[in-house]
Amino acid sequence: MEEGAHVTFKVPPHGIEFTLPSPKVGVESIPVVEPPWMPQVKLNVEEVTLDHSQHTRSFITANRTRRKIHAEMVKTALEAEEAKRRAERENFLLSAVPVTIQAAYEPSLHHVVSEEHEEGEENEIDNTGRPISAHHVCVAQQLFPSCLCSSVLTIIHLLDDPAVTPDGVAVYQTAEQVIWSCLVEDSALFLRFFLEKLTREKQDIMARLLRRLVRFIPRLPSQAAFALFNYLVGYVMFYTRSPQEGAQEHTAAALSILWMVVPSVHGIHFKDLKQIFRKEQCDAALLLTANIPSAKKIIVHGPGGADAGGIPSQFPIQEDTQFSQIHVEAVDFFGISEDESKYYFLVDYKTNQIHNMHSYVRDFYFFKRSQYPQLTLVRMEPEAAFEALQKQAFMQKFLEIGKVLLAYSVLKRPDQ
Structure with a gap:
C-alpha cells in the first residue's frame, strides 16, 4: 500500500459485548519450523545434547580413542537433531500460516535498541537543552478487505452448493478456499461478524452457521481456533454473570461448538482449564468436574x-x-x-x-x-407445565452432553 493508505482502510472497533477469559486459553500460534523465507542456519555442536551415558559404559581401547568416541557421539547427535527437525517440517501445516505477512519480514521494521544504547541516550541533549528523540521506524501495515465480512453468511451457505462450473470448478470448493484464506490471514476480523451478533439478533442462526463452518473445516488454523475458542468461553461467561431468558440454550449452543474446536487449539491442558474457569466463575457451566458449594x-x-x-x-x-x-x-x-x-x-x-x-x-x-x-x-396449567418441563429436561441433557464431549476432547489430546 502507499503511504497513509492504512488510515483510509482502517477497520472500526468491534462491537462484541463480552470479554475474553484472563489469561487466555491455549497458544495463539506456534512458530514456523525452519521457515523457507529466512536464512538457513546449520546446526552447531553447542545446540545439541550429547548422550554421555554411552560414553561412560564404553571401553577405551588402543583402536578406539576418547576423541574418536566423542566425534561419533557428536555425529549421532547432529543426525538425530536433523531427523527431528525434518519430522517437524513434515508435520507442520504451512498452509495454515499467513505466508505473505511472515515472508515480508524486514529486520529494519523490527529494530530493537539495546539496553546499553538506551542508557547512553538518556543523557544526550542538543544545544537547546532538550533531549534528542529516538528515531521511530515506520511499521508496515497489513490490509484485509473487511467487505468480505459482510458476505460471510452467503459464503458459508455456499459450502453446501454442489454446482460445478463449465471449467470443472465446484462452488463449494471455491467457497472453502475463500474461507480458509480469510481464517489464515485475519481470523479475528473474519469471525468478528459472528461474534458481534451472538448476543443480539438471530443468535441461533449465527451459532448454526459457526457449527456448520467447523464441521466443514474440522482442522482450523491455529490462530482461528484460538480466537474462536476464547471468544466462545467469553460468550458463556457473559451469560453466566448476567443470566437472562434463553441463557441455557445459548450456553448449550456454545458447548456444541467448543468441543469441535479443541483439537485445533495448541497448548490446551485440562488443569489449566480448571484454574482459568474457576477464576472466571464459569466452571460449573463448562466442566463436569466442577465442585462448587451451593447457595446458602x-x-x-x-x-x-x-x-x-x-x-x-x-x-x-x-x-x-x-x-x-x-x-x-x-x-x-x-x-x-x-x-x-x-x-x-x-x-x-x-x-x-x-x-x-x-x-x-x-x-x-x-x-x-x-x-x-x-x-x-x-x-x-398442568399440560403447559409438563411441556415446559420436557423442554427443560431436553436442554439439560444437551448441556450435559456438551460438557462430556468438551472434557473428552481435551483429555484425548496427546499432550495431556
Missing part, C-alpha cells in the same frame, strides 16, 4: 412476582434440599390452598426457567457472595 439461601416471590410489591420469603438451602421442599414451604407461606397448589410451579426470576420438583437446588444455584437466587411462584 433462596428467595421466593409470590404469585404476583417481584413487581407486585409483596414480601418475598427466604428459605435456607442444604445439600439435600429439593425444589419440592421449597415449593411446599412457599405454598404454605403465601397461603395457597392445597387444591390450588398443583397449578403453581417454581420458575427462575431472571431466566424464566421452570424447575423440576425432584431436582436438587445445589445442581442449579451456586454460592456467590452477596447474591442469592430468586424464584417466582407462577400459575400454569
Whole structure:
C-alpha cells in the first residue's frame, strides 16, 4: 500500500459485548519450523545434547580413542537433531500460516535498541537543552478487505452448493478456499461478524452457521481456533454473570461448538482449564468436574412476582434440599390452598426457567457472595407445565452432553 493508505482502510472497533477469559486459553500460534523465507542456519555442536551415558559404559581401547568416541557421539547427535527437525517440517501445516505477512519480514521494521544504547541516550541533549528523540521506524501495515465480512453468511451457505462450473470448478470448493484464506490471514476480523451478533439478533442462526463452518473445516488454523475458542468461553461467561431468558440454550449452543474446536487449539491442558474457569466463575457451566458449594439461601416471590410489591420469603438451602421442599414451604407461606397448589410451579426470576420438583437446588444455584437466587411462584396449567418441563429436561441433557464431549476432547489430546 502507499503511504497513509492504512488510515483510509482502517477497520472500526468491534462491537462484541463480552470479554475474553484472563489469561487466555491455549497458544495463539506456534512458530514456523525452519521457515523457507529466512536464512538457513546449520546446526552447531553447542545446540545439541550429547548422550554421555554411552560414553561412560564404553571401553577405551588402543583402536578406539576418547576423541574418536566423542566425534561419533557428536555425529549421532547432529543426525538425530536433523531427523527431528525434518519430522517437524513434515508435520507442520504451512498452509495454515499467513505466508505473505511472515515472508515480508524486514529486520529494519523490527529494530530493537539495546539496553546499553538506551542508557547512553538518556543523557544526550542538543544545544537547546532538550533531549534528542529516538528515531521511530515506520511499521508496515497489513490490509484485509473487511467487505468480505459482510458476505460471510452467503459464503458459508455456499459450502453446501454442489454446482460445478463449465471449467470443472465446484462452488463449494471455491467457497472453502475463500474461507480458509480469510481464517489464515485475519481470523479475528473474519469471525468478528459472528461474534458481534451472538448476543443480539438471530443468535441461533449465527451459532448454526459457526457449527456448520467447523464441521466443514474440522482442522482450523491455529490462530482461528484460538480466537474462536476464547471468544466462545467469553460468550458463556457473559451469560453466566448476567443470566437472562434463553441463557441455557445459548450456553448449550456454545458447548456444541467448543468441543469441535479443541483439537485445533495448541497448548490446551485440562488443569489449566480448571484454574482459568474457576477464576472466571464459569466452571460449573463448562466442566463436569466442577465442585462448587451451593447457595446458602433462596428467595421466593409470590404469585404476583417481584413487581407486585409483596414480601418475598427466604428459605435456607442444604445439600439435600429439593425444589419440592421449597415449593411446599412457599405454598404454605403465601397461603395457597392445597387444591390450588398443583397449578403453581417454581420458575427462575431472571431466566424464566421452570424447575423440576425432584431436582436438587445445589445442581442449579451456586454460592456467590452477596447474591442469592430468586424464584417466582407462577400459575400454569398442568399440560403447559409438563411441556415446559420436557423442554427443560431436553436442554439439560444437551448441556450435559456438551460438557462430556468438551472434557473428552481435551483429555484425548496427546499432550495431556
